[in-house]
Amino acid sequence: MAGALIDGRYLVHSRLARGGMSTVYLATDQRLDRQVALKVLYPHLAEDSSFLRRFEQEAKSAARLSHPHVVGVLDQGMEDGPEHRTAYLVMEYVPGRTLRDLLRERGRLTPRQALALLDPVVEGLGAAHAAGLVHRDVKPENVLLASDGQIKIADFGLARAVSTSTGTGALVGTVAYLSPELVTGESADAQSDIYSVGILLFELLTGRQPFTGDAPIQIAFQHAHSTVPAPSSLLPGLPPDIDELVQWCTAPDPEDRPVDGLALLGELRHIRTTLTDEELDFSPDDGVVPPDPGVEGATGIIPTAGREGNFPTDVVPPVVQHPTTVLRRDASDTRVIGAVPPGRPGPPPGSTAGRTGPARGSTASRSPRNLQKQQLRDAQRPQKSLRGPAARQRTAILVGLLVLLGALAAVAGWFFGAGPGGIVAIPDVANRSVQDARTILDQQGITSVSTDEVFHEVVLAGLVVGTEPAAAAEVRRFERVELLVSKGPELFVVPEVTGEDRVSAAETLIGENLGVGTVAEQYDDDVEQGLVVSQDPAAGAEVRAGSAVDLVVSRGPEPIRIPEVTGLTREAALQAIEDAGLVAEVLPDPVNSVSVPEGAVALQSPATGEARRGTVVELTLSAGPRILRVPNVFSNSEEDAVAALEAAGFQVEVDYTFGRPVLGLVAGQDLTGNQPEGSVVTITVT
Numbered sequence: 001m002a003g004a005l006i007d008g009r010y011l012v013h014s015r016l017a018r019g020g021m022s023t024v025y026l027a028t029d030q031r032l033d034r035q036v037a038l039k040v041l042y043p044h045l046a047e048d049s050s051f052l053r054r055f056e057q058e059a060k061s062a063a064r065l066s067h068p069h070v071v072g073v074l075d076q077g078m079e080d081g082p083e084h085r086t087a088y089l090v091m092e093y094v095p096g097r098t099l100r101d102l103l104r105e106r107g108r109l110t111p112r113q114a115l116a117l118l119d120p121v122v123e124g125l126g127a128a129h130a131a132g133l134v135h136r137d138v139k140p141e142n143v144l145l146a147s148d149g150q151i152k153i154a155d156f157g158l159a160r161a162v163s164t165s166t167g168t169g170a171l172v173g174t175v176a177y178l179s180p181e182l183v184t185g186e187s188a189d190a191q192s193d194i195y196s197v198g199i200l201l202f203e204l205l206t207g208r209q210p211f212t213g214d215a216p217i218q219i220a221f222q223h224a225h226s227t228v229p230a231p232s233s234l235l236p237g238l239p240p241d242i243d244e245l246v247q248w249c250t251a252p253d254p255e256d257r258p259v260d261g262l263a264l265l266g267e268l269r270h271i272r273t274t275l276t277d278e279e280l281d282f283s284p285d286d287g288v289v290p291p292d293p294g295v296e297g298a299t300g301i302i303p304t305a306g307r308e309g310n311f312p313t314d315v316v317p318p319v320v321q322h323p324t325t326v327l328r329r330d331a332s333d334t335r336v337i338g339a340v341p342p343g344r345p346g347p348p349p350g351s352t353a354g355r356t357g358p359a360r361g362s363t364a365s366r367s368p369r370n371l372q373k374q375q376l377r378d379a380q381r382p383q384k385s386l387r388g389p390a391a392r393q394r395t396a397i398l399v400g401l402l403v404l405l406g407a408l409a410a411v412a413g414w415f416f417g418a419g420p421g422g423i424v425a426i427p428d429v430a431n432r433s434v435q436d437a438r439t440i441l442d443q444q445g446i447t448s449v450s451t452d453e454v455f456h457e458v459v460l461a462g463l464v465v466g467t468e469p470a471a472a473a474e475v476r477r478f479e480r481v482e483l484l485v486s487k488g489p490e491l492f493v494v495p496e497v498t499g500e501d502r503v504s505a506a507e508t509l510i511g512e513n514l515g516v517g518t519v520a521e522q523y524d525d526d527v528e529q530g531l532v533v534s535q536d537p538a539a540g541a542e543v544r545a546g547s548a549v550d551l552v553v554s555r556g557p558e559p560i561r562i563p564e565v566t567g568l569t570r571e572a573a574l575q576a577i578e579d580a581g582l583v584a585e586v587l588p589d590p591v592n593s594v595s596v597p598e599g600a601v602a603l604q605s606p607a608t609g610e611a612r613r614g615t616v617v618e619l620t621l622s623a624g625p626r627i628l629r630v631p632n633v634f635s636n637s638e639e640d641a642v643a644a645l646e647a648a649g650f651q652v653e654v655d656y657t658f659g660r661p662v663l664g665l666v667a668g669q670d671l672t673g674n675q676p677e678g679s680v681v682t683i684t685v686t
Helices: 049-063 099-106 111-130 158-165 190-206 216-225 240-249 261-274 368-379 391-416 434-443 502-511 570-579 638-647
Strands: 010-018 022-029 034-041 073-080 085-092 096-098 143-146 151-153 170-173 335-338 423-425 449-454 464-468 474-476 481-486 491-493 515-522 532-536 542-544 548-554 583-586 601-605 616-621 627-630 651-656 666-669 673-676 680-685
Touching (some): 010 034, 049 073, 049 085, 099 143, 111 151, 111 190, 111 261, 240 261, 434 481, 502 515, 502 532, 570 583, 570 601, 570 616, 638 651, 638 666, 638 680
Parallel strands (some): 449 481, 515 548
Antiparallel strands (some): 010 022, 022 034, 073 085, 464 481, 532 548, 601 616
16 A cells, blocks of 8 residues: 555555554655554455444544553544545554564563563553553553653554454454453453453563463463463562562452552552562573563464564454354464353363363372361261160250350351451442541441551542452451552652763663653753753652653754955954854965955955854955056057056056047056056056
């Protein structure tokens, strides 16, 4: 489509990326004169009216989301052509590369690097979740690392439109990052995105994905029936907090995960502030090169072939013909597989998922729990009959024991019913004061309450963010409930970046959880071109994470136009050059000049153009005209006389005795002897 003009507005230049659902082009919005990324759907999708309605609805939802860490949706439309319909989506163009490119380059990252990269991704997801949007396809290919240091997540809402068009038995996503509930056919929510973030963090830390297999369906079964291992199982020595964060995000039950991106963001930043520098910079020097991410296989995934540009791509599935069909495409692309049944039927052939215990019937299968059950069964078999005189005594004892047990049961019933052991649901006390929250909990009989302070981007300082366990969770009244009290947003100190070049300044700001705002340029005589002259906010100021810092970059000294001073007196020329910010130097040797008076400027170097402040301009003064001897042209013909005088350096005027030449001979001349060069000599011709 290079060279095509879409909808009379978008001029296509070149292809950036291609997937199963669409092709992404670099284009120019001719109306607003800016570069955009143009996603053009394949013709068979553009002809599906029901899909187009869903696609348009999801595009509108994504366009309402405006966040610095989310790729903006700018426009959406359709154009009917002679052969087929063109349906397109216009997005913000982000030059740079993807997180997948960074993983291919580095293999794995330190906890500091991984958490810093994940922070803006989770912040963008949190904003989307707050707006009611679910991404459904979080993966390294959809995380864009812009050339100016910005980190953005792309393709919001598109997977939902695709999944709706495939029917109820299909599931859309990248198999390596799918949550268990999506694999088993349940609907996606914010906690499904959190699971994908956990898989992404595992991969950033270890250089590989937690589940691998010979076919995508094997990986899907492992997501549904296995638990994601701790990253330290591959990299011993990782901080326990990192393991807990990954396993919290990837809990099989969605209710055990963070409720949304904002909840995860607060914990993510809390961990970054509590880990030591040694833990954040942990990188084992074991000489082991982690598997290269790319195509799923037994040891990870290998690089994808046929990619172009820096944009993530998506794959829309054709009509699913069988509920367990797997569409084989690029392993990092969005794909469609049939939903895995919610039960535990066991892994597919060739998979090792779920084979964690010994074979049935082996000696090892007789666990302590099984032995205990067997002993209880044996104890219920009578060993001898109750006969003889002691039987009545035993019966009385048994009756007493039964009465005692009944009393204990009644006490236990009260204790675990209306008493302290009763089960109650934790009320929602978010955005309330600590005192109000304690009162509400006390009304439910929950009296063992503690508090802990956490950073939060939304809840005001001093108010309750939530509880641990979370609201609606069922606990016994005597159990301890912790109130999470907001300390307000976490503030970060703005670093000093003046004197750094533009790229280094951006890297420094991103490393401190900040972003780059507007970058202006100005001339500066003292700061080298390309270095930062000033910043706003200034160094040392405390701002929220992700805040933009505006930079002013030097263009070097401002060029000065050289003034024209030839013909001016020495004093006037010196003053004009100094006023312009230049330096005047008068050369010692003057030159003769017919047109410039003696003592004035006859020559200057450089004469015109622009120069930097302090440049030297050389001036040569005039010595006036030369003194020459006037030739005697008496009795010469008019023509010879004029030629001789002009050759000697004089100007000639002719005066005719009779008003016109008669004899044509010179009868007289007014100047003789030595005269200034260029003087006018008048001759009289008869």
